[in-house]
Amino acid sequence: MSNPFLEGLERVYLDPKLNPNPSLCTLMWYSLATNAFGSIRLCCKSYIPILEDGQELSLLDRSADQIWTGKAFKEIRQKMVDGVLLSECDVCIQEEAGKKCMSKRLKENRKYFERYDKLELFAKPRYLSLNLGNRCNLMCRMCFSGLSNQILRETEELLEDEANKANFPEINLASYEVARRANTSSWIEETDFVRQIDFANLDEVYITGGEPLLHSSMYDVVQGCLDHGRRDILLRVRTD
DSSP, rough: OOOHHHHHHHHHHHHHHTSSSSSOOOOHHHHHOOOSBBBBBSSSOOOOOOOOTEEEEEETTSSSHHHHHHHHHHHHHHHHTTOOOOGGGGGHHHHHHOOOOOOOHHHHHHHHHHHSSSOOOOOSEEEEEEOSSSOOSSOOTTTOGGHHHHHHHHHHHHTTGGGOOOOOHOOOOOOOOHHHOOOOOGGGOOOOOHHOOOOOGOOEEEEEOOOOOGGGHHHHHHHHHTTTTTTTSSSEEOOO
């Protein structure tokens, strides 16, 4: 008995336009993504910050244009064209291994070619995936310091007693250290990033946190869309 979903999935995997090789992801040609502390990552599914000359690419110390046209992005795009599998893309690589689901890479490739005729590098990003910071009003038990400054504060208090350290999973301690060193709950409010956005040519914005509604810059992004007459931009906000 045929399975329409799997048959449709197979067509995507076999489509030379959507899947020219196992590495190429159109996001690197039109999207810019951040983590909660202003560091650049390939997309919201990638948890490994992008490095250039051994240093994390961050909007706290570089402009979006410098990153978009910089050496690291050029090298990543070339590796994708050459079919080199990247460690930063491990989530999609694992999802595609059994060819039983539609990975984010394939979803984004399909979305890209529904919007644009051919793969080309735009002068500025047309899709922004912005994690505004770990400022949050909640302390969800399945969350961690990297996405909740409330949990960060609680963790700091608990770790004042060294004996409590043994009660924390290693991954929670690692997240705590990253958030503690970053020392910011809203990187976007410490930069002029919003003024760097090319609203005139923007197509989509995906905003997360923390709790994005607690960040004044989220409203600045929305206002920027309105000020440029761009009521057609796809705006997605992940909120509590």
